[in-house]
Each structure stands twice: as C-alpha cells, then as structure tokens.
Amino acid sequence: MKFRFFLLVIFYAMVVVCLLCLTPTNSYAFTRIVDLVFDGMSVEPDKLQEVLSTIKKNKIKNKKIKNLKKLKPDKLFVITAKRSNPKNIQLEIDTSEVVVKSNSDIQAPISNQGFLDAVSEAISLWGNVNIADISFAPLKFASGQADPNDGRNIITFRGIKAPEGVAAGSNVVTIVNYARTDTVQFMNKLIMVKPGTILDADIVYDPTNDPCLALETTTGDFKIGGENVSAAEGGVDPQADLSSCQAVSGGDITDIAVQGIASVLGLESSAIVSAANTHVAQIMERYALTNDDKISVANLYPAIENLKDRGTIKGKVLLNKKPVRGAHVVLEDTMTGEPVTSAVTTISGNFIIKAIPAGTYTAYAEPLDGPIRKNALMLNFFTFTPDLNFTTGVNPTPVTISSQKTTSLNIEVKELSASAFNINVQTSALNETDINAAGGAALAPIRIMPGETLTNVQFWGDNISTDFGTLSISGPGVTLSNIKNASIPVSPFVRCSNCEDTPTTMCKRDSRCPDTQEITAEPDQIPGLTADITCDPATAPGPRNIIFTGDQVDMTHPSFGLRDQITGGLVITE
Template sequence: MRPRLAAVSAVLLITLPLAAATRLTYDVNGKPTPIEWSASAFPLPYEVDQRLLELKPAFGTMIDQAFNAWASVPDANVQFSSRGIVAAAARPNDGKVVVSLADELFNGQGMLAMTTYTFDDSGHFIDADIQIDPWLLKGDFNVDTALRHEVGHVLGLDHSAVLSAVMFPYVTPGNIPTAFDSDDRIAIATTYPRFDPTLSGATLQGRVVGDSGGIFAAQVVAVNVAGEAVTTSLSNASGEFTLSGVPAGSYRIYAEPLDGPVEVKALQGTWRQAKTTSFPTTFYDAAPMRVENGRVYGNLVVNTAGAVQLNPRWIGRCNGTDVNVQTSPVVARAGDTVTLAIAGDGFVSGMTQFEIPNAAFHRISDFSWGANYVKATYTIEPDAPEGSFVVLVRSGRDTATLTGALRVQPQDTTRRRSTRH
C-alpha cells in the first residue's frame, strides 16, 4: 500500500516537552484509526547512528535498554532486534527503526528528540525513526526516560496527561528515576496484547458530557482505592470512552479537561481537532465501583457542568521557605517526611487544600498559602505502597486533580542508622 502520511512527534527544548498513553490516531479513509505495527513486523529491527556514540559512548547501551524495557512489559507482545551500530544511518521507508542525530530539517529548532513515521491506508506503520538533538546528551535531562518515550511513539503511543508516565510530554530532570507507570504498561499491553485484554482485565465504557453535549478529548482516569491512577483514556468526538485491560479491583472514575499541564496541542493526529474544553473535574460516582476480569461495564456517564474555577498545574517539594514547583512529579520514599506545594489557577488563600487519597500519607502541618499555591507537610509510612498517586485539590465546592503527581519508591534500606550501645 502507498504511504498514507508522514508525521512528527517532537521533544521541544524551549518548554521541555518530550516528542502517549493515548494511541496515535489519524483519519484513515474517513475514520479515526489508531496506528500500529502489523504482527508480521516483529521483531522490529533497529540500528544506531555511530555519531551518537561519539557524543556519548554509553548511548548505544542506553538505546538498547530503552527498547528492551518496552519488550519486557509482561502482558505486551512486542519484540525488537538490534542491527548494531552503523557509520551512516539512512532513513528509507524500510520497516526498520533508525536512531540518528537530528538532520538539517530539525537541527537547531529547539527540539531535543523527535520520532517521524509513515503509515499505510490500513493504519499500519511502514516506518518509524528517532532523531536525537545533541542538547539532549549535554543538558540535565533524564536521557533514559526520553529514549523510552520516543520508543513509545515508535510503537504508536501518543502523549499521556499522567505526570508520572513515561509518555508524559515534558522531559523530566536527570535526578528523577526512570520507571514505567501503570498507564504506560496497560497502554502498550492493550495495543499489542500477549493475552486477550477482554479476559485479562475489565472493560469500562461510557461517555463524558458537558453543557453542550459530548466532550472531545477529555481524559478519563480509573484510580484505585490506594489513590493510584491505573489507566487512562481520551473521549472521542462524541464524548465516548473505553478503558481496557483494567485489573480486577475497586475504582473511582473521573474525567478531567486537557487544560494544563497537558493540553490538546501536545497530542497528534485527530486529537488535535478537539477544541480545548474547560469543565470541572468530575467523578462518575461518590463510591468506588468493583470490577472483575473479563467483564464489560457500560453506560458510565460522567456529567460535567459549568466552567473551571480551580485548575492545579504544578507540584513541588519545598525546602524551608523556598517553593519551587514544576510539571514533573515529586519523587519521595516510603518513610519520608515531605513538604509539598501545589500551584495553579483559582487558588484561594484560607480555602484551597489538597490531599493524597492513600492511608499511608498523614498530614502533620496546617496548610499555608501563597499567591497561587498551597503547601503542607506529610509523613509517609515506611510500608507505603510503591507507585504513583493522584493529588486531590479542593477549594469550596470545587475539586480538581493532578494525576500521577506524586511517585513513591520503597524505603531506602541502605541509609545509615546510628545505634547506641
């Protein structure tokens, strides 16, 4: 089949976005179609431009690790085959992934990395290649996360609005550990399932509706009783959504707008046709719903109404009186005591508060407020679960979320302890 389209996913240096757990979706024969590799394309071959190793000798190993990480997701059926290092990497439409230095078309345009791809009239990839700007290797960026992110695009994933996801569209600092989020793992496992996802998990279907009907490109989140955002989906042009591969358990379902920190313009293909719609973050029901593997739960209608007043956008870890917030998740360890600041729009001094909906977190200070932020100190129990968690922000009757804004790692057992004898 003839190539249907050439597209670019980019990592911008200026605002530091990476270039999903939403699928890359394009209009194919008049129908929105998620793009993916055919089963016969695997193991997908890749090769690496020698010039990248001249800039950073360990880069070849880092690229191998990025591909291997996706292939190691337990429920995903993807494989890769390394063709090694090549002196002059060409990028023809040959079904082979080439990782190379950015060429003249993109070099010097403020992009850290980008993935270019073509696909045919059936919605199957013909080719996908990754280009790296030298600045990615020179700055204080998490190169491992950036490489995993670009391989995610190669596999057909678009950006995720979960802050802790590898497919979140903003590059993280080098000191934040690289780890797949549940949203990443379920996204790739439902795109290339090793097992039937309708049997290995539950399917949740519904619609997000607002003042003018169905809402296009609302993010729908399934958060478990531990406060972890397990998986997400975007609603289509009619407001309909499907959450697939949801593990058995109890969940609350909520819809939130793409009005920051991730916006519609950070997505590709047909998602960009969506108009940014502001609406209050809204939960499907006040009580958690129990789901079982292999079952379909339909008619989950999330009714939103009104305009957004409260819109948290940033989170930070405070040191004394210094408040430094960003779009990257805060990383803490079980057993830590941490002062968190949440910032955004519509914050009201004396009224806006936040919580982490997990029993292992305990607030030990009063809230205090600045011009556009609220902060408080929490302790985390030593046996707190590992994972990424939602932060719930409330101000009067308004509720909003920062999804995946806090990542907890196991307690550091290597820390020195003093012992009295």
C-alpha cells in the same frame, strides 16, 4: 434480475466490510490518529466541524432513502497508527560515532557501550510487558542517517544534515512515517497496506548537534563526535564556545528512548503525568514502566493469553446529558490511590479501555486543563478542541472491573463555575533562568521516597486556598501538614535588561539576571498554598494523585463537592 440484485448486495457488503476495516475502536486512548477520512477524502482539521454537521444532516436524510445507491456518506473514519509486525520489531542502533561529553570536558572519548546499554534498557522495558504481544528483534548495528523512506528504524546520535526544521535545544526527534491510505508509494515501490500502518520510524538524539546539549546515562554523558567527524556533520566541535550555555545537559538517554519507542510502537502520549510515555516536562530517570504505560501497549497489541484476569471499561462522559469531548477519564485504585489507567473521550464523548486488572476503582473525568493539555497529546486530535467547560466529575460509587468482562459506565460532570479549581504544582519558585535551564522540568510529578518529607511544596491555581477547600493525596501512606496560604511566584519572566554602572547610577543587580544586566521586573505572584508532604516508610511505590476538594457551602463561594487534581502528580519512588 435476481442475480444483479445479488451482485449489488455482495458489492455493498464488500464496501461495508472495507469501511469496517478502517473503523477503529471508539477510543482515542493510547492510539495515535494519522488521518480523519470522510467520503474518501482526508478531512482538513479546520473543516472538521463542518464535516461533523454534514454527517449529522446526511444521517437524517439517509433514514428516508431506500435506494442504497443514493445513500449519503455519514461516517467519519479515524485512521490510527499501528505496526503491522509487532512481534518482530527491528530497531537499528548507530553507535559508530558516539563519544562521551561531560560538563568539564566535552572531548573525552569513551566506548559507545554505555549508549547501547541505555537504549537497550528502554527496548527491554517495552519488550517485557507480558500483557502486550510485541517483541523486538535483536538490535542491529547501523550506520547512516535517519531516513523516513528507507524502511529501517534507526536510533542515532547523528545530527540530521538539514536541521533547519528542528528547534534549537531539542534533545530528540522521533520521525514516524505513516500510511495514510491503503496504497502507498514507499521505498520507490507502490505497496498495499492497512491505513495507519507505521512504515518507518527513526529516533534522532541531539538532532541539531547543539553544543550545549549533553545527554546522559547512569555511566556518563554522551555527545556524538569522534576525531574524524566534522562539526558540520554532527561531530563535537572542539572550538565550541560553551560559555554561553545556560546548562550543558540534556536528559537521560533511557528515559528519552522510552518515549521514542512508544512513538515507534504507535502509542499516544498518556495524560497521566507520572507515566513514562507522557510529554509533560519533567526530570526523571526511569527504569520501570507504570501500569498506565503497560495497559496502553496492551490495548494496542493485546497478548490475549495473559489478559485472563483483566477486564474492560467503556462508557461516556456527559454534561447536562450531552457528550463531553476530550475529557480525561481516569481509574484510580481504591486500595492504593494509584491512577492505574486513563483514556480521553472521543468527539462523541465515548471512551473504552481494555486490559485493566480486575479490582475496584474510583472513576473520574477531568478536563485537559493542565498540567497535561490537548497539545501535549501528540498527533491525537488535529484541531479537535476538547471541552474544558466542566469540573472534575467523580462517579458516586466505586467501579468494579471483573476478569474478561466489560463494565459500562457513564460519568456525569458539572459545568465550570467561578468556584471551580485548577490546581498546579511547582517544587521550587521559577524564574526565566530556571525555566531555560530545566525546560520547565520542575513542574511535575513530585517525587518522594518512603520515609522522606518534602517541605514547603508550592501549589497554585484558580481558587487554590485553604479558604475554599482542602488538599490531599490519594491512597494511604502519604500525609500533608503545615498547609498555609501563600503568594507563589508563577511567571517565568524575570525581566532583565542590559545595564552599566555609571558614576551616578548603579544597576539593580540580581542573581537571576546575567552579570551585565539589571532586573527590570519580578515574576508575577498569585495566591496559592504551601504544604509539607510526608511519605510513611512502608508505603508502596507508585504514582498518586494530588487532589484539591472544595468544602465551602456559603452562597458567595459554594465550592463544596468541587474538585480538581493533578493525576499522577506525585510519585513514590522505590
């Protein structure tokens, strides 16, 4: 009898250990969720709420059950993505058929060395993060297409032969194959892995072989091709009609590779717009990672020996004592104003960030109400709907992070009110042509050099007016002046329609419409403000926050103390 009981205890201990091995940290920061598992089954996204309420009920029932065999399942297991071999990540690069393409001549062939150099730069950026225990094997040269089932991580310029699953204009697709369970069929074999293991990842530039897309490096513009490659297989089409292209351009290869490699590592996109691994649209040639990028990779693959001067923060975001899910928690360096790192709270309102440099920070929690929204965070939440019904809550006192210690912090936020703000920025007035040409790249972040002044930068959003509050930039060295209320054109829809002049009527021509069309509607205008931004010559480079703080105490619009910000909305360049 005793022996049977002993076996039973061992059995349950093994079950618990097995379940624990599936249980991730209680943070969604930087990690990519592959699956949610309840009672041994994947949770369909639209069943999540139902499952959560079942868990709640089962927990109550389990308190009354003494027989372990009769315990009801009461845990949701979150399977997160991770590489099993972070110290030997083998990427293979396909440079076999790359030729240059420029705005004026898409056919000029050159060496593929530039493409190789551009991708190598991105690899070395991630590989040189000394607080992360990752390293890349020397690049291999490969030939072949992306195949998520071959166990090779290929970076290629070769268009996928079945491009119907990729939208036109995509400049890159990262395809990642994750293990959902502990036994998977991969490369025609049944293998045992930890759930969430990244089995294969491929980065495909210009997947649809779009003739209007020419990716660039500092040394030139690239396009797959070569005289012996047919257009159907991804080669340059010498007959391609570029006259209908709104722009023959596509983005910086290194910049895109930085994001692609983040996916290969299993990282989630950052919700700080200045981070290299973020997915808000922007134009930026970046050859350095931000602190946020480095901390994110260190959270997933920590290099313990190099983290001795760093600490951890963990806590909860609360609204009326209830947990807030999907809140973006940010630590802003009190000395420089830099948003150093951030996390997004879990379903239970929890967050945890490790590998933070010891120091003093302003901590705040903001809703994911733009510019970064839930959907910009890749594969993170399934249909997990973040709470947006609150305004930014700033912890009343700065938070101290000490070396090798964990700081606990609960951040209180307030309910959203009619006086709340939601600030957005655009550096130029937008119309549909702008959007199409730049893919929304004019949104954020604003870039400024030390010693430079930007004039008439436009800000807009709910209650963004000098009547209700003040605009500021975090940290020293950047000042705002000439702040004025203004009408800001925000709609991308300049509407045009086909038109021909007749002897009696003239089309309403506009430079924003094609020559054969006339304008039928102007973009919407909404209230906002404009400001000049000046950066002192000695200002340290790095990201800053653009902050709007309410200052009205009157009862009709009590905005005092409310605030909203674009985290990382300004970058001081080197």
